[in-house]
Amino acid sequence: MSNFARVRPIGRRRDGRPIYPIKGGSPTLTEQRDEVMRLLQDENYDGDVAELLQRAERIAGEIELAQQREARLRHLRGLTPPGDPDPNPGQRQQPGNQPDNGIPDPVSAAEAFVRSEALRAFRERGLRGESGAVEFRAAPAGTVTTTTQPQQNTRVPGIIPQNPDFPLLVASLLDRQTSDGTTLEYMRDTSGPQSTWNKAAVVAEGADKPKSGPFTFDLISTSLKTVAHWVPITRQAADDNGQLMGYINGRLTYGLEYKMDREILTGNGTTEMQGILTTPGIGTYQPGSGSTDPKLITVRKAKTQGELALYPPTAVVMNPMDWQDIELDEDANGQFRVIANVTDPGAPTRLWGLVVVTTVAMTAGTALLGGFRTGATLWERQGITILMTDSHADYFTANTLVVLAERRANVAVHTPAAFVKITFAALP
Known part of the structure; x- marks a missing residue:
């Protein structure tokens, strides 16, 4: 037996050949999502369907967590702590009581x-x-x-x-x-x-419609x-x-x-x-x-x-x-x-x-x-x-x-x- 650990494929191409992760890296969430979507749509897929569904649930959960993290990051960037004399340039400025334009827009x-x-x-x-x-x-x-x-x-x-x-x-x-x-x-x-x-109007059976x-x-x-x-x-x-x-x-x-x-x-x-x-x-x-x-x-x-x-x-x-x-x-x-x-x-x-x-x-x-x-x-x-x-x-x-x-x-x-x-x- 080889002394090297066997690398598991992350999916298969349409011709059946396995897809292996790039050496030194790992597939992104987008790549994993696209691969699982392709397999779910493949009517001829003969692999373990239960395992595929588990992968789909796991990837969906990781994407949702990533979205929540990004949303929280955007929210924090838009906040200026009281008394902060030099807010981060990436934050939204709060110039006193300057009026806004009356349109509900997150960035004016x-x-x-x-x-x-x-x-x-x-x-x-x-x-x-x-x-x-x-x-x-x-x-x-x-x-x-x-x-x-x-x-x-x-x-x-x-x-x-x-x-x-x-x-x-x-x-x-x-x-x-x-x-x-x-x-x-x-x-x-x-x-x-x-x-x-x-x-x-209500029409009797067999009668002409208005x-x-x-x-x-x-x-x-x-x-x-x-x-x-x-x-x-x-x-x-x-x-x-x-x-x-x-x-x-x-x-x-x-x-x-x-x-x-x-x-x-x-x-x-x-x-x-x-x-x-x-x-x-x-x-x-x-x-x-x-x-x-x-x-x-x-x-x-x-x-x-x-x-x-x-x-x-x-x-x-x-x-x-x-x-x-x-x-x-x-x-x-x-x-x-x-x-x-x-x-x-x-x-x-x-x-x-x-x-x-x-x-x-x-x-x-x-x-x-x-x-x-x-x-x-x-x-x-x-x-x-x-x-x-x-x-x-x-x-x-x-x-x-x-x-x-x-x-x-x-x-x-x-x-x-x-x-x-x-x-x-x-x-x-």
Whole structure:
């Protein structure tokens, strides 16, 4: 017998020849997983199936442990102990009370920008007296090709809670998708409320089945619109990550979100994004002539109209002045009709089961109610792009830089009947 220990094969090739581990090393978890998967899928495998299943369980357990270890490592990297004057560069910075952009994202555009290789190189060039620019593009959430049916994002029931530093945005109510091109084409359903075309009925055996319809669609072709703005920042402030993130998150990023909210509501659809309120075919509700219905009652009746159209509303957008009238509305006994949580401003705001979004982008005296995810989709070409440069004629000699933020997007209002525009009666 040989004095050398026999090396066990880690698997077999399709022709039956054994696979031995590389000398001096061992197969990785990925290699082991792939080999076991191949054997499990092999209908002609004649080895010990019980032993193969045990190997599969062992490898699965080791992979899960490795994933848990990696997740814990990422979590620890994102924590800064109290009083630590010099956090590890790999950790997420916590610059005081700098506001974030109101979007639930584990790494904001500002954080990614200040940690980018492009910004580090830009700062090094500045130390050598060289001018230039730095650009950072946030990666899109996913890719949709023209050869496949656009896939829906994973949807979590309800509305994701937002940072209380900033109000909930209208854009957060919509279904959001990513586009690869610059032209957006979609079919807009102009058939009207479902109650007008849905002829489904119980049919007796042998009887003719009813035909639903008529259905009408318009092909809408538009382009993605660029929303952008910039601010000046001193070179000293740009060298401080905390101040730089404050500029990007607190001014640039949120400014883009606010403008996009206004475009989603009232964009003209030609030189601007497509606004829901400017889309033909949306429903309307206004109290009758001489009506004294308070705004609280008006919203409830408009909700019924949306439900009768068979597109259940999920949210209502209104001007802060109108929401103030609703919250401060009193009955004959001086009691508030709406029970508001005045001690917790971060609590979700709801009315008749609807999420309430208040924004000055909505004209006072009007509101928009609807099934937002059912009726419209926000298509985005890319995430927020951040650019910074010292190549500005008026600012170069003043040691001042320019930071610019932009994004490209548009709204496809594919089901106008899912929305109802409300016009409140004038207060006495």
